[in-house]
Amino acid sequence: MPAPRVALKIDVDTFRGTRDGVPAMLADLAAAGVRASFFFSLGPDRSGRAVFRLLTHPRFAAKMVRTNAARLYGLETALYGTLLPSPIIGRRCREVLLRCRAAGHEVGLHAWDHRTWQDRLHRLPRPAVERLIDRGIAAFAELFGERPRGFAAPAWFCTDDAFEALAARGFDYLSVSRGAAPPFHPWVRGRPLAALEIPTTLPTFDEELGRDGVDESNYVERLVARYRGSPAPAPVEVLTLHAESEGLAFRHLFRRLLARHAELGVATLTLGELAAEARRAATPPPVRRVLVGEVPGRASPVVIPGAPVLTAG
């Protein structure tokens, strides 16, 4: 069986995750000689707003307790945007962000304002959605001197308006959905988008922990047991990690994962490389509908790949 292939997609949501979690992950990746794709939140860290969700979303509250959110995010983070002002991550963490790209990793956009996308995207009028995206692109371009080619949606959530707005801004690929499908072109409002959609194929650490007997001692083994080795070349697994968990409180699991990858001979590629491979393939990427559904262990609905659409020509 050919060696599994995995793309490490690292979402960075908060100021603390950027300032403290990213440098830790950069050190671990350098030690392992592995490249990853980092997706950054560059605007205000309003994480404290999540505290209000505890009062209104019982399922969310249950998950925060199950995954020990205070350990994951820290008390300070829990107050940003409420009792403490929201730090502008891109300005405060410039050096870390530039160091990430200089180390050879792929950098892309996760959000301007992660909480607003996650909590209110579906209620925002189109111009407000476009403003969120444009501010993120502008902050990214100001920092890195070029526009982002990849976008990973906060909380794996997107709307038709946001899909269209992202595609209109020339992103090479989006990573929004959750499911085992290979890269595809999303079919939105009756037409295919030029951007490729790259689904996250594996569950995240916080979804797995505490479910079906998964704990810190067996998480990595359970995860790598899911990697598909066939048909050749092995389909690429896309694993989403968070600088806030695997870069901080659960860094030991990230190190264990990288060590297991080395033992198993896992080939690592970036999402950009996966997108390029899909575009080069003899069979062009399919067009699929995108739906909203649920994944086990996650409180809010996510985008999932739907049925293929047969397009003329």
Ligand SMILES: [Zn+2]
């Ligand atoms: Zn995120």
